[in-house]
Amino acid sequence: MLKLEGINKIFNEGTMDEKVALNNINLHLAPGDFVTVIGSNGAGKSTMLNMISGALTPDFGAITIDGKEVTKLPEFKRSQYIGRVFQDPMAGTAPTMTIEENLAIAYSRNKKRGLRFGVNRERKDFFRTSLEKLGLNLENRLNAKVGLLSGGERQALSLLMATFTRPAILLLDEHTAALDPSRAELITNLTKQLVEENNLTTLMVTHNMQQAIDLGNRLIMMDKGQIILEVDESKKPTLTIPDLMTEFEHIRGEKMASDKALLGS
Numbered sequence: 201m202l203k204l205e206g207i208n209k210i211f212n213e214g215t216m217d218e219k220v221a222l223n224n225i226n227l228h229l230a231p232g233d234f235v236t237v238i239g240s241n242g243a244g245k246s247t248m249l250n251m252i253s254g255a256l257t258p259d260f261g262a263i264t265i266d267g268k269e270v271t272k273l274p275e276f277k278r279s280q281y282i283g284r285v286f287q288d289p290m291a292g293t294a295p296t297m298t299i300e301e302n303l304a305i306a307y308s309r310n311k312k313r314g315l316r317f318g319v320n321r322e323r324k325d326f327f328r329t330s331l332e333k334l335g336l337n338l339e340n341r342l343n344a345k346v347g348l349l350s351g352g353e354r355q356a357l358s359l360l361m362a363t364f365t366r367p368a369i370l371l372l373d374e375h376t377a378a379l380d381p382s383r384a385e386l387i388t389n390l391t392k393q394l395v396e397e398n399n400l401t402t403l404m405v406t407h408n409m410q411q412a413i414d415l416g417n418r419l420i421m422m423d424k425g426q427i428i429l430e431v432d433e434s435k436k437p438t439l440t441i442p443d444l445m446t447e448f449e450h451i452r453g454e455k456m457a458s459d460k461a462l463l464g465s
């Protein structure tokens with residue numbers, strides 16, 4: 201479903217600020233794979249997601265989504281394949297528009313992939329049914345301006361908008377990091393539910409190791425622009441945080457920074 205082959209990205213090449221952000225990234229996701237991505241600050245996680253979404257173009261390498269090579273396809277043309285949720289709950293929705301208008305935009309962005317409704321009534325019912333799944337009573341607030349929602353409600357709506365059209369790839373970029381613990385838990389549970397229901401192929405970046413262990417069927421660890429560890433679905437169910445720290449030390453010959461965020465405590 202997603203193939204990254206030999207992806208390289210150097211920022212400010214040939215200058216004092218040269219930075220190798222991605223160094224020969226190879227990653228294959230089969231349909232329905234849910235891969236969590238961990239790694240220290242500056243490891244290249246967001247850059248990798250930006251390559252997939254088309255926000256950035258690799259210097260070398262090829263990206264294939266759903267059997268189509270998209271390496272040079274601009275971001276707006278690639279959006280029909282991709283759902284994305286960012287860390288900032290304000291980033292995924294338009295505050296001055298209503299919940300229904302926001303959903304309509306997300307729906308029309310992806311309708312090429314198959315969702316079509318004959319009449320508006322049918323579409324409204326679909327929006328209501330989809331919102332019900334969030335368990336936040338938003339289905340009764342279709343005409344409320346999104347700017348009035350709480351951060352957690354807004355992030356739940358962003359998640360719904362990114363998933364309800366069943367994109368080929370779902371990209372989650374630390375999408376629970378800016379929420380308080382109870383809201384983060386709500387969004388984590390919703391993520392699990394929506395990904396499973398729609399059988400979405402998903403890449404989720406997180407600094408929370410426990411979350412990376414709890415969600416998904418595979419895990420990768422990045423460091424200094426490389427994928428240094430891949431945990432497959434046979435090993436992931438028994439994986440622990442100490443396992444990950446030991447693996448890192450073994451591979452890199454140094455201790456992993458064990459700050460609170462990384463440990464998810």
Ligand SMILES: Nc1ncnc2c1ncn2[C@@H]1O[C@H](COP(=O)(O)OP(=O)(O)OP(=O)(O)O)[C@@H](O)[C@H]1O
Pocket residue numbers: 211212219220221239240241242243244245246247248
């Ligand atoms: N547009 C840019 N111009 C120059 N350097 C950049 C740019 N974007 C990212 N970088 C650098 O590339 C490296 C990888 O950054 P990236 O944001 O992908 O890391 P990350 O793993 O997502 O980190 P974090 O967990 O801190 O968000 C970093 O050293 C960063 O400073």
